[in-house]
Amino acid sequence: MKHYTDNFAQDNLPSQDLQPDYLCDLPQFQHPEMLNCVERLLDNHIKNGNGEAVCIRTFKETWTYKDLYEKANQIAHVLVDDLGLVSGNRVLLRSANNPMMVACWFAILKAGGIVVATMPLLRSKELTTIIDCAEISIAISDSDLAEDMNQVESKFLKQKSFYRNGHLEQLMQSKPKTFYNYHSKADSVCLIGFTSGTTGLPKMTAHYHKDILNICEAFPIYSLQPTKEDIFIGSPPLAFTFGLGGLVLFPMYFGASTFLLEKPSPDLLLKAIQEYKITICLTAPTAWRVLTTKLNEFDVSSLRKCVSAGETLPLQVWQDWYDATGLKIIDGIGATEMLHIFISSNEENMIPGTTGLPILGYEAKIVDDNGKELPINEIGKLAVRGITGCKYLNREDKQEAYVQNGWNLTGDIFKKDEKGYFWFIARGDDMIISSGYNIAAIEVESVLLTHEDIFECAVIGIPDKERGMLVCAHIVLKEKDKASVALEKHIQHWFKEVAAPYKYPRIIKFTDNLPKTETGKIQRFKLK
Structure with a gap:
């Protein structure tokens, strides 16, 4: 008997030899x-x-x-x-x-x-x-x-x-x-x-x-421990696998409930949390930063778990939310290819600033360009395998690039420390090489976000004949009328005092807002 009358998807799956290794030995994954x-x-x-x-x-x-x-x-x-x-x-x-x-x-x-x-x-x-x-x-x-x-x-x-x-x-x-x-x-x-x-x-x-x-059976049990009494809420669209998991699959798997917002503005998100006693909230780092500024207007005491994904969570955003609420935002990295989060933390093992550890059902390592595992604290490519994996339809060339030696190469640059924690460095295409230095955009952004005048920022590399690339920071100020050449010079000088001088943004552009996806992820390619 054929299980598909329309066999398009089955016929266009990558062959078994091009698929990643799967780790499904545990009974809950069988x-x-x-x-x-x-x-x-x-x-x-x-x-x-x-x-x-x-x-x-x-x-x-x-x-x-x-x-x-x-x-x-x-x-x-x-x-x-x-x-x-x-x-x-x-x-x-x-x-x-x-x-x-x-x-x-x-x-x-x-x-x-x-x-x-x-x-x-x-x-x-x-x-x-x-x-x-x-x-x-x-x-x-x-x-x-x-x-x-x-x-x-x-x-x-x-x-x-x-x-x-x-x-x-x-x-x-x-x-x-x-x-x-x-x-x-x-x-x-x-x-x-x-x-x-x-x-x-x-x-x-x-x-x-x-x-x-x-x-x-993976991320929610590892990080959230949901019960039937939980009410989930979040900003990611259900078309985005982060949103599908967090707002539909996870609550319904555990018999909980979900609160859906068609236009999830910060005010509506906080209003719902206050009025309906929401317990679990999932959104992007940029949204957590905005929500923190509005906490004096709303009661969020019902929250017990906060999740961030879509892009890495800056330490300053984590710290500001924690200082205001006492809640630890759970950072995580996932991919459409992997369906959901595969490295994260929980309240017991969290180290602020790190993405975390491979969650139940997954393994991860750092490799070089040849797929060889790198020593502790060396920067390289993130390789993951587990209960899910990349299966591109009808794209053998992309499948061969993403899956190598049974491992999924996500396109992210990480390092792993001596305790096994994974530290995000950059997306593969967000690494800036200037005068021979490797500068991760997120490193520069994390420093800039600690400045008292800066609300948001996005860092990119701009081609330069002498240095190869220049670090360019697009900055949204808390008070936009403060933008000036004098403030630009001040930020550059301040940066060199608090971080490695070679990383400082040689170009600063003040802007009223940053281009973002529906999920709140900054679209750096539009700035480029």
Whole structure:
């Protein structure tokens, strides 16, 4: 029996010899041959009598597990009966974070489809690239995002359905509230995540049903210790695997609840924490910095765990939050290719300034350009392997570059100390080589952020004939009208007094704001 009527994903997986080594010996990472992850994440709550427990909250809605279960089942019927989904079809999911997006996500997997969730800010050209690349035949979109969706022209896209007073709700009304889930394999592809860059031929990362459950047994148990009483909140979009894990998979795996914000401004995030007694918050370093400045306006005493990912967490941001709240922000590094966080810490083993240790299910080391492991405290490439790994679809060249000798090379530059802790140095493309010195952008940023006048900053390298590259700092001041040549000179002089002089920013550009992604990550390439 074929488990995929549409075999696109299975046929385009990298061959076994190009895939990384997997570490799945522990019993919690072993699964039966047949597995649909939705049953563990959603259906079992109904079977176990947890259906009336709150699952999703917003400022306007409250859904129980039963509500989510029934709506996901109705949407699954729509997908199969009205939109023509056959198992293995990719389904584009386009929405801000809201309950219906979650229902659609589960419905696609229930029906045997593969989710391709996209960031709300993507435009028609970018959406067309994704649809053509993944040969997507069905799209479900929030009607608020209909304009760009309707401008997509692709020979692959056959059906579109919109929700929020739209077509989808009309079709759902007549559908049963039960659905017999597609009998997927544990190693059937259920999710395709696109890495950053949606021009040309972007990279598609595939993940299995068992991968979804594996990450729920890793980071949250290691760092968060969730209970049914926890309420999760965060700013990352559900199309971003950091957001999917932290705002859907982790809370539902443990029978907890999630609070979704369609437009997660700092004020709304803090308002929700205060009014709904949120206990776990996940966001990016830039957001933690802003939240710290607003703590005198809100009560965040209900929080017990704070998580930062997307880019490395500056020590000053960690310290400011800790001084104000007594809470230790948990830093972590993950990758779309690896699905979620693989190096992090918890309150017991945390050393501020480090990314942490490989979490349960993962191993990591530092290697040179030839893949040879480097000694303690030497800077090199981060190599990781574990319960998840890179599986690029239809990109053998990229697969061979990312996976070498069974290890995933993430593109990050790290060092490992004598205690086994991993210290972030730079992204591979954020290392500045000036007059023979290797200068990590994050090192310069971390120093600058301790200056009393600086609110945010981003450091890049600018080509220079004499030095090869110059360190250039784009700085957002706390009081923007202070920007002046005199302040620029002062910051440069101050920097040379508090850090190695060769690292100081020879060019300073004051700006009102920095370009960022929807997840709060600074887009340094736009500054370049």
